[in-house]
Structures are given as C-alpha cells and as structure tokens.
Amino acid sequence: MLLRSIEHIQETMEKHRYITDRPLATIIYLSQILEKPILLEGQAGVGKTDVAKVLAEVLETKLIRLQCYEGIDISQAVYEWNYPKQILRIKLEELGSGSKETVENEIFSESFLLKRPLLEAITSDSAVPPVLLIDEIDRADDEFEGFLLEVLSDFQITIPEIGTIKANRRPFVVLTSNRTRELHDALKRRCLYHWIDYPSFEKEFRIVTTKIPGINELLARKVCNFMQAVRQMDFFKSPGIAETLDWATALVFLNKDDLDRDTVEATLGCIFKYNQDIDRVKEGQLEAILEKSNAVQAG
Ligand SMILES: Nc1ncnc2c1ncn2[C@@H]1O[C@H](COP(=O)(O)OP(=O)(O)OP(=O)(O)O)[C@@H](O)[C@H]1O
Numbered sequence: 201m202l203l204r205s206i207e208h209i210q211e212t213m214e215k216h217r218y219i220t221d222r223p224l225a226t227i228i229y230l231s232q233i234l235e236k237p238i239l240l241e242g243q244a245g246v247g248k249t250d251v252a253k254v255l256a257e258v259l260e261t262k263l264i265r266l267q268c269y270e271g272i273d274i275s276q277a278v279y280e281w282n283y284p285k286q287i288l289r290i291k292l293e294e295l296g297s298g299s300k301e302t303v304e305n306e307i308f309s310e311s312f313l314l315k316r317p318l319l320e321a322i323t324s325d326s327a328v329p330p331v332l333l334i335d336e337i338d339r340a341d342d343e344f345e346g347f348l349l350e351v352l353s354d355f356q357i358t359i360p361e362i363g364t365i366k367a368n369r370r371p372f373v374v375l376t377s378n379r380t381r382e383l384h385d386a387l388k389r390r391c392l393y394h395w396i397d398y399p400s401f402e403k404e405f406r407i408v409t410t411k412i413p414g415i416n417e418l419l420a421r422k423v424c425n426f427m428q429a430v431r432q433m434d435f436f437k438s439p440g441i442a443e444t445l446d447w448a449t450a451l452v453f454l455n456k457d458d459l460d461r462d463t464v465e466a467t468l469g470c471i472f473k474y475n476q477d478i479d480r481v482k483e484g485q486l487e488a489i490l491e492k493s494n495a496v497q498a499g
C-alpha cells in the first residue's frame with residue numbers, strides 16, 4: 201500500500217509542508233483503501249486544493265487538474281478530436297489511393313484524440329496512479345455534475361467512435377467545492393466527505409512557522425491570535441489561511457516583529473478583500489482585535 205497508515209500520511213504530508221490533522225489524514229487513508237474519491241468542502245483559502253497537490257508530491261506521481269467553471273463541457277474535460285490532424289490526414293489520403301473507409305476508421309482512432317484531464321487520468325499507465333484534482337466542482341453546472349457522476353462510479357468513459365475505455369487502475373481523486381451551491385446527493389454518495397474548517401490556533405501557528413521558516417516566533421503567535429480573533433467577528437468575508445500566510449510574509453518583508461495599529465492598518469489589504477470589511481475594522485474593531493490578540497499572547 202502506498203500510504204501505509206494515518207500517521208504515515210501526516211508525517212509525509214508535513215515533510216511536504218502541509219499540516220494534516222488526523223480526521224483529514226484518516227479520510228485520505230480510507231480513500232485509498234475503499235478506492236473512493238475525496239470530496240473536500242470549506243471556505244476559500246483553507247487548504248482544499250493543496251491537499252491534492254501535496255498528495256501527488258508525496259506519492260511522487262502526476263497531478264492532473266481539472267479546473268471547473270460555468271459552462272465546462274466534455275470537450276474541455278474529457279476529449280476532443282484533433283481536427284487539424286484529421287484534416288491533414290484526409291488531404292494526404294486524397295493524394296494517394298486508400299479507401300474512404302480506411303481513412304475514416306483511422307481518423308477516429310485514439311491517436312487522433314486530444315486527451316483532456318478526465319480521459320488522461322483514466323488512461324494513465326504510470327506505476328503509481330495519478331492524482332486527479334477536480335477543482336471547484338460547485339462552479340460547473342448540473343449537467344456536467346451528472347456526467348461526472350457516471351465517470352466516478354465506474355471509472356470508464358465511452359467515446360462513440362471508439363467504444364468504452366476503462367481505467368486499469370483507479371486514480372486518486374480529490375474534488376473540491378467552495379459550496380457556492382449544494383452538490384447532488386448522488387455525487388456525494390460516491391465520495392468520502394470532509395469539511396476543512398478554519399484552523400485552530402495551534403494548527404495555524406504550525407502552518408505559519410512551517411511555511412515561513414525565518415519568521416519570529418512571537419510575531420507568528422501574534423498574527424495567528426489576530427486571525428483567530430478576526431474569525432470570531434462578523435465580516436463579509438472571513439480570511440482563510442492563504443491570507444494569514446500572505447500577511448505574515450508581508451510583515452517579515454517589512455521587517456516588522458510586532459503588531460501595532462499603524463502596521464496593521466497599512467497591511468489590512470493582505471487580510472481583507474472587501475472595502476466594507478476594511479472600513480469596519482478601521483472604524484472601531486481594530487483596537488478590540490489587537491487588544492484581544494495581544495492579551496491572548498500575554499497569557
Ligand atoms: N494545512 C495546511 N498546511 C500548510 N499550508 C496550508 C494548509 N492549509 C492551507 N495552506 C496554505 O494556504 C494557502 C491556500 O490553500 P488552498 O489554495 O489549498 O486553499 P483552497 O481551500 O483551495 O482555497 P480556494 O477555495 O480559494 O481555492 C496555500 O498557500 C496553502 O499552501
């Protein structure tokens with residue numbers, strides 16, 4: 201087995217700088233045993249996409265990514281016929297004396313296919329199966345979700361001109377969703393589900409010190425306390441781990457090792473991405489958050 205145990209997953213993912221708590225490591229372990237896709241949901245910037253990237257690094261295998269968006273269809277997700285190559289083949293044949301039927305068979309064979317992520321993942325013959333990341337599935341429409349359901353049930357794809365292509369070995373599949381809409385129960389049923397929450401102070405502190413090795417420990421604590429306090433409050437958009445890392449990195453570059461009002465005000469754009477949130481902080485919440493985060497620090 202490639203991923204030997206839950207502890208092994210935690211250790212190796214941490215070596216690749218991803219802090220994995222036990223529930224997530226358990227889901228990854230089970231997905232390998234049950235050969236089921238993982239569905240990760242959570243707010244923006246909490247580390248969903250990174251799970252697939254780091255898993256591919258840990259397994260030393262290819263990451264095949266399908267970024268979903270409104271209107272995505274089979275030609276972008278599964279396959280497309282290579283029209284220029286087909287036309288060229290037809291033109292060449294016109295110069296020769298081959299039969300029409302032979303050319304037709306040939307131009308609708310596998311070598312005239314352009315493989316898109318789903319077909320690439322299913323036909324992969326690498327020693328270790330690839331990691332297939334189906335990112336932000338909630339952005340795709342219902343019809344595409346229905347199609348995906350079929351693929352993830354049998355790990356096979358039917359191309360009318362060729363027939364059914366079945367995976368020799370199932371890829372590791374990670375789906376992510378920001379939950380901008382509910383996914384269908386039928387899709388969820390085929391997956392192992394895990395909600396990635398905002399991190400605890402301890403987890404966020406470990407992430408910051410792992411990702412920004414040179415950071416002053418005290419500053420890292422203050423930043424994490426500040427972010428924990430911010431997430432307790434009511435903002436239009438709470439910041440994720442991505443924002444914490446951006447902010448901490450910015451502070452290091454600015455040679456700051458303490459959080460004072462001026463520094464925080466000048467760097468609020470690393471934390472908040474909505475004007476009304478920045479205004480709210482400036483208009484009264486900032487002192488309270490600073491006091492709270494510094495008090496926790498002192499304790
Ligand atoms: N547990 C973790 N350990 C280490 N780094 C983390 C962890 N969680 C998140 N990060 C870091 O936070 C940043 C955001 O992560 P990622 O892009 O995976 O979030 P996401 O949930 O996919 O966000 P979005 O919904 O915006 O796509 C990345 O730089 C990632 O490395």
Ligand SMILES: [Mg+2]
Pocket residue numbers: 248249250335376
């Ligand atoms: Mg993402």
